[in-house]
Amino acid sequence: MDNSTIANVFDELAELLEFKGENPFRIRAYSQGAKAIRDLDESVADIVADPNRKLSDLAGIGKTLAEKTETLLQSGSLPQLEKLREEVPEVLIQMARVPGLGAKKAAKLQKELDIDSLADLRAACESGSVAKIKGFGEKTAQAILDGLAIAEQAAERIRWAEGDALARSIGRHMESCPAIETMQWAGSYRRGRETIGDLDLLVVASDRNAAMDHLEAYGDRSQTIARGDTKISIRVGKAFQVDMRCVDANQFGAALQYFTGSQAHNVHTRRIAKDKGLKINEYGVFRVDDETQIAGATEEDVYAAIGLPWIAPELREDRNEFKLAAAGELPELITEDDIRGDLHMHTTATDGQNTIREMADAAIARGLKYIAITDHSKRVTMAMGLDADRLRDQWAMIDEIRPEYEGKLVILKGIECDILESGGMDLPDDVLAEADWVLASVHYGQRQPREKITERILGAIENEHVDCIAHPTGRLINRRPPYDVDMDAVMKAAAANGTLMELNANPARLDLNDVHLAAAKKLGIPIVISTDAHTLDGLDVMQYGIKQARRGGLTKADVANTKTFKQFAKLL
Template structure:
């Protein structure tokens, strides 16, 4: 995403929050949220847009466009500055807590003079919130859980934000004369869902030019340390990035070492010791003689230890070393295996772009098939009706009939809402004519464990539901997953032939890798989807693939790697899991 788009999106979202904190019009705040999302998801860099070009973006009206133009011209947005000045110190910090909205944060400040997270935690410990209107024991529990999520996240940032930074740095340093190799390592290479810092490695004979170029990058706001072997910076967004320059002959060992994880490296070093060897970031050596055994490539290092090369996404000491020693590592699913996307949206509901634009991007991605799954009516703010859905179906079917051999085939689907009792929006006779039904929980996240489990199980048992979308509903660092007996849900999915989604949006990555592993052990199959609301979102599949790999999934575990013929048989939910065709 272009930097200007990101900055404007963040400002407009902040302004919407500030409006709510100060008791402003909720509809006005919603308008700013929608505009923020539209600008953030817009394909073109808005840095050179005038007001007219901005108004051409959906949901961006004249007043918002004028504010954005002023920001692009001056670097400030006075409306946001004024709103910030009206908010007591500390209140906005409270609004970042999952389960605590702007209005409740203001109540806490006005009634109890709470203006920090530590003060709030202490007030809950002292049961001070229970006498406030709108609060109670359940509220205290939810807020404490939200505080725990924030503290656990610490300074970690979402995977996609770290990836954007790393891609830019690798691209820039690869162009410096003398660069032999350049790559990111660490938890980012392992595709962890959040990243604490970014590790960049360069292979070159001289480190000086790279250290100098690194400190002068436009995204550098602070040089933390500057040396010959390692330099650390802090970016304009507060992310620490460490650069290490290695000799080319040590590239493989260094990449392995700095990729981690720590537990994986300890396991590998123990094997080296048993062979009378020593493994470090510089190479694999004979302990007695110091002779180099392997160092130039990861494959060589693993091979000299009697192991297959282990994909970075598996390096968490969860059985991958034993599997590599025994030649039993799976062939992990890759982005190139995906033949389609089964969960996407258009501007008929809450998407940002037209049906035609979304299809065109799917075609550019080379998909064999592509499903449109706009929201059903019980997600009331989307204002869906049977008439709108049927009109879209007619349009999709007409476009599909016009496809030539080898073109992307179109599936007309829907994202249904799972009610508290497990029912979905439309009756069976209406659902029968959809090619695909994704069903998701969008409301009532706080139900008790037994009721939530029953809710999901009943949806899985619905013969018209093919995929359970973002199954735990989590938003990383913002909203915890629902409380349900997931093993019972997984077993039900395996029994009914219902796929579980791996939602590739970086804010969700739902299912997580741990839950993918658990579900796979029950015999579940998965749909790896973008949940795209814009053409840019379709490219988020790389993050979903990372989660799938961390969950040890093969192409055969993921239904949208299958041929369209096999997929259609699966969607009938009457023939079980067929062999590949």
């Protein structure tokens, strides 16, 4: 059982306990335990198996959660969870996911009105029976109806790149507001999370009402959810929420820090402040005894006030950033300027839209010094994958054009070779041996059982000609789950065999994810950030990979394609 499965169990326990009206701090303990395990850069099972280590040494895991984790690892289930699932009606969980309804209101409605489904809930709102319950009213009933409509429109988190496009569009609109002096995006968008649940805009405005009016005038606004003196929330398009907060200039840094989150990171900063006799809120850092403000204008000031250096937003998840910051060991995160090569791209030989020359010229225009041409192998029939003959023809072509690029760009003879369903590589070893760069990837048999898929990938790692595992989990964000693969085993094998691992920068993939990247870094596995470009524009997705790499805490030194070609070649 892997970390995320265990974490999901604790999250579900927390959710179910909330409906039982449990002590909120006990509920939080389960959530925090889930987070601690999910964010861990090593396998919980390994820690349990190690006689020299204890699970309860992990922050947020005490005696009880350690025992439950061991039960899960041994038996695969938890009696407490089974019992709670029986006790809490499924409809309660659905109800609490309706925006505006939480566990308490949902439980009260369900109990008093005997609601069995969301359809029942809608009917109860429409008939007026909800409004008659003590503590509820007409407006609450209407808010629930609105919430139901939103929930039906599947307000799922959007990919970071989509959030980026929306933020830029709203940003352009807001720039024309004369009342706004400063503005900056915060929230999970600023932290670079792979998906964004809403957008958070922070502004300093000479006239707050004018700024809020201006946001409400955004063309695609569908609804205003709330509007107060300092904060406004609107809905854009069908269901996406955008919040704007107005603050004074001397509060901007504190507000930016607060609004950027994550929530867990903020809780941690405030706890540190409290220990120092300080209080942090979105208006600044204050001494508790006399309410004096000691910081707030910039984020650097806020962190300095609690004795820490500024922490990059991508790291603010309350994973290990506080420990690193306190020790002065925060990583200097990779930037797009550090990238010198791109080692995964396709051409017209298979499913790409441009020729080798066109890709090479576009790479030069983007400042790259080396690329690898990595078309599909023959198993990928839909993309007209290459057999040995066609591949050798392509390599002959590369030999032919290389002189034109002498001193400007190194073009590697590569292949994205499929790992076959039955195991083994899609091209014979003697062909792979002629390649400069071999990516191995799974495209078929993605639903095979864990043991089988893991065995296939381990086989590729152990093949001496394979340089790198491409998109190692196969997930497509919001579309397709990762293969059921034992990533702990894959990473250990990659480390042992000197095989590189890809961070595929395509915004739908971003594969490996941030936690995997941190784990790879810990094991010393060099990461290659590649675009998997199928078009010239496809080369521009590198920025998304960089964002993801930063979230994994990667520095220039952790990423192989930041090296000069001469240094990079030593890894092959």
